[in-house]
Amino acid sequence: MRPLMLQGHERSITQILYNREGDLLFSSSKDNRPNVWFSINGERLGSYNGHQGAIWCIDVDWTSTKFMSGSGDMTLKLWSVETGKSVATIETKSSVRCCNFSFSGNQAAYSTDRAMGQECELSIIDVRTMDSSLNDASPISKIPMIHSKITSMKWFLDDTIITGHENGLIASYDIRMGREINSIKEHTHVIQDLQLSKDMTMFVTASKDATAKLFDVDTLTCLKTYKTERPVNSAAISPIYEHVALGGGQEAMDVTTTSTRAGKFDSRFYHLVYEEEFARLKGHFGPINSLQFHPDGKSFASGGEDGFVRIQVFDQSYHELVFE
């Protein structure tokens, strides 16, 4: 089937995100406006206007009412999904790199860059009441990052956060105690993305060391490795099959010196258990920066450095694929 091309951004996509039901698709890019789309037909529902800089991260809570975005303009903004109005703006001391709602949607976490004399910090805020009072409210807790900058993170329920770092380290933090529980260094290069499996017992990481790896949430043991020849920017686990999708490609800064064919900008599909690649999907003409399965597992979306978001519904043959 022909993919849907969502053309609403002027610059490269930084993140795409389905809401829990999968009817909405959020996207952010280096331009200042996150967008929300109907995933079914690719029609744009609206934009969230207000940021002054590139948007690095977005998240939506499970009820699809709260939306937040972290930006290079040194703010984290919280929005009402429905009205597109900015509800609160939290000023930070450096760019906001990652943000994530907790499982309950009552808490949110964001991390800031190590820049302008500031250390990287992980901050937890209470977002039960979404109004401008949040602007000045101080975070519930702050955890300074001694290892290295956080480049990706996810909540596990409401008391643990798993972080992926610039140096390839993966760590888990107990939020109530404000301390590190565990850490492991399996990757040799920056971890670009970290996504949980549907049952939240495993997560897959995407790293610039050209691999994606599968980890156990509790023990952080590496279960599987998916190898490619190019940096991996995003990896996702199918909610219905034992499949892992990887997106990436030649780094954006080198792209001008290589043609589309050498860049390997395909989305690549691997078997979760056997680590074997079984399919590739062409499309983007720049590296893929973010990739997610639809919650029903029947389609997936990818956002690339080329500024496009593509929604691809799987063919019947994909569902009929059997690994003996």
Place this chain on the structure above:
Amino acid sequence: MARKRNEEYKGDNEDEEFEEEPVEEFEDPDDFVDDVNDEELLGDLLKKKPCETDGMENVIVVDEIPKVEPARQEKLENVIKKLFTTCGEIVNVYYPKDDNGYTKGYCYIEYKSPAQAEEAVKVYSNYRLDKTHTLLVNIFTDFQKYESIPVEWVPPTAQPYTPTVDLYSFLTEPDAYDQYCVVVDNGSSPSQVQFWQNSLPDPTELHRKDKFTEQTVKWSPLGTYIVAFHKQGVAIWGGPQFQRINKFPHIGTTHVEFSPKENFIVTYGLATASGGSKVIIWDIRTGLEKRSFVADPLAPTSIFRWSHDDKYVASMGDGAIHIYETDTFFLLEKKSVKIPGIRGFAWSPTDNIIAYWVAEQTDVPAKVTLMDIPKKREIRMKNLFNVADCKLHWQKCGDYLGVKVDRFSKSKKGGLKDQDVKFLGMFYNFEIFHMREKDIPVDSVEIKEPIAAFSWEPVGDKFAIIHGEGAGGSNVSFFEAKKGQKVSLVKKMERKSATHLFWSPRGGFIVLANCTQGVFEFVDTSDFTIMNTGDHHGAFQCEWDPTGRYIATGLGAHKVKDDHSYYLWSFQGRLLRRNNLKNFLQLFWRPRPQTLLADAQQKEIKKNLKKYYPQFETKDRLRQTRASKELLEKRAKLREEFLDYRQKRIQDYESLRIKRIELRNNVDTDTLEADKDNLEEEIVECLVKEETTFV
């Protein structure tokens, strides 16, 4: 008891000895002969004793120089001097003369250092001064060595027989799998070489040699040997374990050539460690130097051309072809073949015929000539006009000779020198010589566009050319030369991006390759269908296996930073295998000797192919199932392990269910449909397309 007796005995003995100790006398008995020689007595001193040859290590004796009368001596001396100063500064030269003042045919040359003298011996031993004089050079001190050779001949002792390695084991492989070698530059300076067998369903590695060669490797034309390059020279390896067979010490060898029958190897290297170039022809079996030539460093790397049966080797000189007989490595009939204005030549791959072409001169047309060797008889000649350049292309079976002639409609002498000739209005001719027909008829094909590539079908009557260069790409044309008929165009494929042509060694199939982009088109020339188009991005190497069943494409580390890889394809263009190998350099298929079967036998096999077909088919299937069985077993194991782990984790997940529901205000969100009550139906209208039609 025994021991006791023994002790007693011993004791007795001691007593006896004591009694019998002789009284010392210091005088020699009368009949004493002193058998201690000076050597034993003061060997260390004798070593320091000066001898006649001291200071003579710098001196060489050059034999076999011409005997000349006094009037010509100066000229001779100059020639000798010029030759030998290349090895170092000459201090002194002496030419012994007979009573009439004639030189005696040898001379002494003194160098500044013994090293230079040794160098001179190395370089000029067996140097051919002219037709009748081959220099013999020795260090002066060696004469003492030769002096002590016993007069009586002693028969050499028989050496125990050591079986040689089986050089042809690779041909006895029951499934006739072909071999290939892969050169990998793994950081350390000498490269690693891997030997693979292209077995089904997956290739198997036979051997791996670390630090095997300094630059590249080269198979001999029949696949018996592989050459590795080193600083000191080259070595050939072969046999089932790839053992070293022989060494050819030649400093700085950059290029080697084999004779077609693998009797000789030519090394192109340096004359001395410091420079100069030299070409040596070696006998492969004995490892002995047969002949050496001082080469012009500006000359092209490859100067020798071998006849198909190894009988002759030829090189082109100024206005002549030098043909050497390989029995003696002397010129055929002791003289070169004088051909004024010769510009290029080539041996027929199957007959002892040389084709050469002579450039056009004022009022004299250019001509292409076929010459029979050893008779040196002209068997066919063709005059050509307005010729800028010619290229001779023999078809591999020797059935045809294709001459690509670059012609011009106008020429302009430009610049100050007369040699700078500008050609205008270029067009191109192919002169096709039908070698197997009576009187060798010649056909001509004219192409108006520039030719990018030309290639004969190795077995068959077709040739392919890439011509033209437009915005839409170039064209590929196929011509066929039928017996008794004119060469005719059989197919023209337009707008192709191909830059190179690779025919299957068995003919019939061709790969049109774009070696800058790495796009490969697989064409069946029986009906000119494009069977497939393959993409190996950036690949610039393309090699058919010797049987024409597989093709390898390679992207080596000397051209790109990463993505080093080689792919294996079937002849239909199906990608069989991707091999990403860091620092991969090159891949070479191991050649095979020609089949021993006669044409009739081959035809017989082709006819009965259907009979053999099922047999091979079952064999292949069996292998395939075995391989897939292994894969399935591996997968089953992985699955089992993973399920073990998952079982536990699924339980954990279930146990956290209550917590999850609590966290989300008692809404079950575990599955999308879990919370039916809260589901809100929404209708999204999709505007697919709007069209207005005017009636």
